[in-house]
Amino acid sequence: xxLEEIARLAxxxxxxxxxxxxxxxxxxxxxxxxxxxxxxxxxxxxxxxARSLASRRTRVLGLLISQAVGNLFTDPFYPILIQGTADxxxxxxxxxTMLMDTSDDGSAVEQLYQRVIRxxxxxxxxxxxxxxxxxxxxxxxxxxxxFVLVGRHPGAAVSFVDIDSRSAxxxxxxHLLGHGYRRIGMICGPPHLIAAIDRHAGYVxxxxxxxxxxxxxxxxxxxxxxxxxxxxxRQMLASPARLPDAIFAASDALAxxxxxxxxxxGLRVPEDVAVMGFDGMEAGANLQPPLSTVFQPVADLGRxxxxxxxxxxxxxxxxxxxxxxxxxxxLRRSCGCEPSEVSDQEGGVAAEPALSVA
Amino acid sequence: xxLEEIARLAxxxxxxxxxxxxxxxxxxxxxxxxxxxxxxxxxxxxxxxARSLASRRTRVLGLLISQAVGNLFTDPFYPILIQGTADxxxxxxxxxTMLMDTSDDGSAVEQLYQRVIRxxxxxxxxxxxxxxxxxxxxxxxxxxxxFVLVGRHPGAAVSFVDIDSRSAxxxxxxHLLGHGYRRIGMICGPPHLIAAIDRHAGYVxxxxxxxxxxxxxxxxxxxxxxxxxxxxxRQMLASPARLPDAIFAASDALAxxxxxxxxxxGLRVPEDVAVMGFDGMEAGANLQPPLSTVFQPVADLGRxxxxxxxxxxxxxxxxxxxxxxxxxxxLRRSCGCEPSEVSDQEGGVAAEPALSVA
DNA sequence: AAGAGTCGTGGGAGCGCTCCCACGCTCTCG
DNA sequence: CGAGAGCGTGGGAGCGCTCCCACGACTCTT
Numbered sequence: 157x158x159l160e161e162i163a164r165l166a167x168x169x170x171x172x173x174x175x176x177x178x179x180x181x182x183x184x185x186x187x188x189x190x191x192x193x194x195x196x197x198x199x200x201x202x203x204x205x206a207r208s209l210a211s212r213r214t215r216v217l218g219l220l221i222s223q224a225v226g227n228l229f230t231d232p233f234y235p236i237l238i239q240g241t242a243d244x245x246x247x248x249x250x251x252x253t254m255l256m257d258t259s260d261d262g263s264a265v266e267q268l269y270q271r272v273i274r275x276x277x278x279x280x281x282x283x284x285x286x287x288x289x290x291x292x293x294x295x296x297x298x299x300x301x302x303f304v305l306v307g308r309h310p311g312a313a314v315s316f317v318d319i320d321s322r323s324a325x326x327x328x329x330x331h332l333l334g335h336g337y338r339r340i341g342m343i344c345g346p347p348h349l350i351a352a353i354d355r356h357a358g359y360v361x362x363x364x365x366x367x368x369x370x371x372x373x374x375x376x377x378x379x380x381x382x383x384x385x386x387x388x389x390r391q392m393l394a395s396p397a398r399l400p401d402a403i404f405a406a407s408d409a410l411a412x413x414x415x416x417x418x419x420x421x422g423l424r425v426p427e428d429v430a431v432m433g434f435d436g437m438e439a440g441a442n443l444q445p446p447l448s449t450v451f452q453p454v455a456d457l458g459r460x461x462x463x464x465x466x467x468x469x470x471x472x473x474x475x476x477x478x479x480x481x482x483x484x485x486x487l488r489r490s491c492g493c494e495p496s497e498v499s500d501q502e503g504g505v506a507a508e509p510a511l512s513v514a
Numbered sequence: 515x516x517l518e519e520i521a522r523l524a525x526x527x528x529x530x531x532x533x534x535x536x537x538x539x540x541x542x543x544x545x546x547x548x549x550x551x552x553x554x555x556x557x558x559x560x561x562x563x564a565r566s567l568a569s570r571r572t573r574v575l576g577l578l579i580s581q582a583v584g585n586l587f588t589d590p591f592y593p594i595l596i597q598g599t600a601d602x603x604x605x606x607x608x609x610x611t612m613l614m615d616t617s618d619d620g621s622a623v624e625q626l627y628q629r630v631i632r633x634x635x636x637x638x639x640x641x642x643x644x645x646x647x648x649x650x651x652x653x654x655x656x657x658x659x660x661f662v663l664v665g666r667h668p669g670a671a672v673s674f675v676d677i678d679s680r681s682a683x684x685x686x687x688x689h690l691l692g693h694g695y696r697r698i699g700m701i702c703g704p705p706h707l708i709a710a711i712d713r714h715a716g717y718v719x720x721x722x723x724x725x726x727x728x729x730x731x732x733x734x735x736x737x738x739x740x741x742x743x744x745x746x747x748r749q750m751l752a753s754p755a756r757l758p759d760a761i762f763a764a765s766d767a768l769a770x771x772x773x774x775x776x777x778x779x780g781l782r783v784p785e786d787v788a789v790m791g792f793d794g795m796e797a798g799a800n801l802q803p804p805l806s807t808v809f810q811p812v813a814d815l816g817r818x819x820x821x822x823x824x825x826x827x828x829x830x831x832x833x834x835x836x837x838x839x840x841x842x843x844x845l846r847r848s849c850g851c852e853p854s855e856v857s858d859q860e861g862g863v864a865a866e867p868a869l870s871v872a
Numbered sequence: 873a874a875g876a877g878t879c880g881t882g883g884g885a886g887c888g889c890t891c892c893c894a895c896g897c898t899c900t901c902g
Numbered sequence: 903c904g905a906g907a908g909c910g911t912g913g914g915a916g917c918g919c920t921c922c923c924a925c926g927a928c929t930c931t932t
Contacts, residue, residue: 159889169913170888170889170912171890171891171912171913172912174891175910182909184911187911199628201628202633203634203887204566204633205562205563205566205634205887205888206563206567206890207888207889207890208566208889208917209563209887209890209917210888210890210891212890212917214563216611235590235592235596238614242614242616246616246617246626249629251611251635252614253574254610256597256600256601256604258601267604268604271609272609275559275562276562277562277609386800412800413800419802438740442744442770442771442774444777444802516917516919526882527881528918528919529921532919532921533880540879540881542879542881561919563918563919564917564920565918565920566919567887567888567889567917567920568886568887568919568921569920569921570887
């Protein structure tokens with residue numbers, strides 16, 4: 157079933173059918189009705205390839221996830237990001253394709269780039285988890301591909317959506333200080349990721365504002381996974397004299413790993429060491445103790461990214477926009493808050509709306 | 515940069531360049547070398563839309579996830595499935611597009627189907643999380659779209675990959691019986707999902723083999739989320755006299771919810787009530803106590819699905835194939851096993867290879 | 873030595889759309 | 903009342919490939 161056939165059946169020209177399909181207003185009501193009727197009766201849908209070839213638009217967006225596979229799905233950041241972007245794409249009539257580097261060494265991304273980007277498979281790109289100096293950014297600029305980063309890019313004039321990691325971290329650490337903890341350690345993410353750098357900066361700022369000199373020996377860098385948090389915590393536990401009374405972890409996964417190590421060592425959370433996470437993933441709510449954390453609106457990040465990249469496709473000359481979405485400090489028990497004072501409105505087992513259990 | 519230009523620069527015809535690009539052997543070595551040189555020098559990649567239009571092949575595979583959004587990413591089944599399919603697609607030179615129903619009521623899937631499937635945006639489809647009577651299966655058959663299910667489809671002659679949920683559940687429950695538990699409850703998934711039905715059937719079989727009459731009051735149905743496990747466990751706790759001494763949960767998320775409820779009630783796992791999960795997700799390894807579970811190779815399920823759908827694209831007449839991938843009982847502490855006898859080789863914090871912590 | 877294959881090559885046709893221009897009609901206004 | 907503008911419409915050209923057929927130059931057969 158092609159445009160031409162629909163045209164024949166509706167007694168109009170190819171052009172008129174095309175106009176109806178594409179919502180062009182310059183079609184008489186009678187013609188439009190006839191065409192729509194035939195389209196509906198034959199369940200016609202235009203061929204995507206032909207459309208793309210003629211219009212030089214694919215109506216496809218790519219979501220590029222370039223981090224090495226292993227780290228990807230230990231926390232739900234990426235899944236929720238995928239969900240948010242897919243949602244916004246659906247709403248806009250776009251298709252979402254996954255460009256996922258499934259190699260261990262980042263070699264797949266090069267191949268994907270060539271085939272998908274240069275093959276004009278997508279109209280625009282959403283980049284997730286880029287390092288500070290991700291070489292793909294200048295490539296995209298050179299190829300003039302509309303794109304948006306999820307996670308800020310320092311310096312360069314590129315569009316991005318992000319949370320204000322630094323302020324959020326500062327607020328979280330200030331909350332720990334409010335509980336009276338003075339020796340606050342941090343388990344940080346990999347220092348080549350901006351999010352990790354920003355969260356660390358926020359931590360330092362909060363300490364300085366409380367007139368507490370930051371102790372570099374209290375800060376350990378790991379990847380964002382549970383294992384990293386576990387190892388880092390074990391390392392801190394190896395010097396009991398220098399053990400912090402609270403830990404600010406740069407991700408919930410790190411926090412969970414740290415809590416595991418603490419509990420294995422016979423320490424109580426938060427009584428002996430308080431823990432604050434970062435991300436607001438559901439798993440933290442079901443921990444013992446429930447994890448205090450900084451909630452970031454990941455799905456909204458994805459939706460906003462789609463909005464921006466679509467706007468850039470429409471107007472490639474538009475100046476880059478940079479959006480920061482709000483975070484929310486989600487207080488549960490691991491930071492030392494009492495159940496009565498927790499602010500958790502979502503995510504936790506006990507706080508969720510009831511589901512039927514047959 | 516088009517085929518024609520490459521041809522001109524290499525001093526050959528369009529056809530010859532096309533042959534080189536597509537690996538046709540009937541090109542002289544000299545011509546091939548010249549073309550490859552020009553292609554490389556100009557970083558030429560063929561236009562995907564033009565290729566698709568002319569060849570009637572898009573080299574795109576769709577991954578359709580039709581479950582309502584809320585349930586999607588509380589456990590890492592889908593993320594890992596995405597990763598496995600993306601990996602296999604990369605390897606085969608295919609692109610993966612996400613067809614994700616992000617509506618609450620399943621309405622988006624209809625729209626996606628029309629636009630993407632009928633618009634011939636994909637060559638084939640991988641269906642994840644289909645219900646017993648998913649109406650999309652007959653639709654796909656009618657439209658003659660190559661597809662494969664992840665999760666078996668009873669009765670119909672369609673291709674699928676799955677694990678043998680029933681045998682795996684039977685083995686898991688048999689293990690609990692081996693610990694001496696006699697009153698084993700089950701928290702089951704939604705009964706419209708085949709995986710839930712199969713796991714329940716395996717549970718019943720194991721009990722029957724041990725000459726224990728299954729007690730329907732010991733079986734509760736929930737969704738696959740933590741909240742469902744929590745609610746179900748609370749319901750069981752409401753009748754202390756009938757409390758099981760072990761719980762077989764149809765997913766790790768359910769198991770985690772159940773453990774939370776048990777611990778909130780002041781009960782010890784596994785001393786008072788043992789718990790066995792199903793999935794083998796990483797989070798379970800970092801629980802207190804670490805969760806015993808049935809590991810299923812989700813990424814391999816995705817890879818195998820891609821393999822099957824590609825074979826079906828090559829030969830649409832081939833008879834449907836049905837692959838069952840092996841599971842592995844992963845014993846940790848929650849079922850009553852001692853640390854010394856655990857079989858965990860992967861996933862757990864303590865069992866992972868060391869990572870550098872700076 | 874003539875016919876039948878094989879091999880490398882070139883070019884025409886066409887995939888199913890969109891985009892642009894042209895055409896005829898009606899309406900407005902000087 | 904005739905020029906100009908606007909509207910709905912149709913058709914040609916072309917997007918960048920693949921596929922098929924044709925063709926010449928070989929080699930192999932009998």
